[in-house]
Amino acid sequence: MPSNTVLLTGATGMLGARIAHHLLEAEDVALRLLVRSAAFADPDKRSGLDPLVERGAELVEGDVTDAASLDRGTDGVDVVVSTLQGGREVVVDGQIALARAAASNGVRRILPSDFALDLFKASPGEHPAFDLRREADEAIGALGIEQIHVLNGAFLDMIATGAGIVEFDDEAGVASFWGTGEERFDATTVDDTARYAARVAVDASVPSGKFAVAGQQLSFGEIVSAVERGTGRRYARRSRGTTEDLRAWIADQREAGETTAAMYGTYQLYMLTGQTALDDLQNDRYPDIEPVTLAQLSAEKAA
Template sequence: MTSTVLVAGATGDLGHRIVRELLTADPGISLRVLTRPGSGTADGMYADEERVAVHEAAYADHAALVAALSGADVVVSALSGARSVIVDAQRALLSAAVEAGVRRFIPSDYSADYRRITPGSNRNFDLRRDVAAELDAAPLRVTSVLNGAFTDMLTGQAPMILFRRRRVLFWSSPDQTLDFTTKDDVARVVALTALDDTAPRVIEVAGDSVTARDIAHTLTDLTGTPFSTQWAGTTGMLSGMARIGRRVSRDEDATFPAWQGMQYFVSMFSGEAELRHTDNDRYGTHRWTSVRDVLAAHLGGAPA
């Protein structure tokens, strides 16, 4: 049976990748992307793809959302933002999905395991947990995809690796397991989950699970120059710094301000957000992109 899948947030970095994977996974798929009225971005991005239909609706316009979702089997949310997006926009999307008779919903989680973290220790995880409570009460099937942190962050916005100083920072323990998955691998899992009517409430995957010590060894091997781990404090100290940063900042509505990055490292290095039930083989054999692959590409060499 051909599925009709609607992707919200399809013009974003992850959303665009999910659309690409859906088109690859099922040649007969009927695919819709949801965009805000007047944006024009989705029209330009998918102008050459006949299998993608662009539907416009504001999240504050319930009737328009219901019309856009009517006839869809699955809604995939790839929305990214703070409370106004993760909670408010997804709440509106969920309400419209229920009224439109959508059978399944995949929320914009795509993170480490937020279910066991200490309340108040990670804003973005708290937002996801708030939405999860409403999803669990909704009369449709929900599947969350949990994947640890995006591997891509190791070479970008997360200052864990100090390449010039040849150091890998850690908090509390250099041997705490950290879960990472690339955005492309996450997009593949989300697409296959959208096409899987038997998908459970939560699917956990990890493209790689490594420690700070492992990362230092990998960088030493890739560069031929010794990298070492460096203690940056305890997770308790980092949590305190995050609280202060949040209190004095003016970026509460930013998706990933500096203090939120600190909170993410607290969740990972404390072990609270570690994935415990990964199922990487659920959708068959796949070559997952490793931390080594990502670091090698960043350094200009081929994956070893």
């Protein structure tokens, strides 16, 4: 008999789908998925949802912008896990509406859609996506419901190729990045983050607050080495500049109205300076989870 009914929002997304699979591995969990109506008719999204339903998940139609659907969705639920992604109407208004419905239905705990570097240590106004999450979390915190912030650093598998961080010029044989290439930051694969999130969601011994895990600490230089191992190519390392140069570059982007570039630049700045580094890692709480490392990912790729 399941002792925890979990409502997950975002099961059609990258992280949510993985969390759903890991929640279904637990014997004491009944899983309900809040899914937007369009996903029911979308063959791609159905192909992700159908295996979850076959394994016992219940689908409920809903949208975080539709309060009535949130009331229905959270009825009889113990824990809400949100992996929503979107703008203010989803991340702030939608998550607060979800948490309000949850609190009024007696839900014990919510995991909001954080899953990042330590966004609570970001400077307000520097990283809009972190600002939205903090704003939502603060409002949720006032509702008297347990709130656990899963923090995992960067998604290791998304940065393992250097995408958005290291620029590889194959013709010139040069790899360029900000900083010295040796600054270390936290990273965890999407699937390992999902494993930890599924465990902590229903672990009554974990208190409200940050729950930080990291698959490993790595550097931009190690990413270049991993790409070299995977491709057999060699690259000369070139720094685009110091962290102070990066700060100046971000300011220029902001001034030019390039807010997305400025945000990604700020993300890298935080990785390099350690401003949003994770503290008090909780990996040991679940020693059976052995996080995948960059070396394992690149060995898999090379095989």
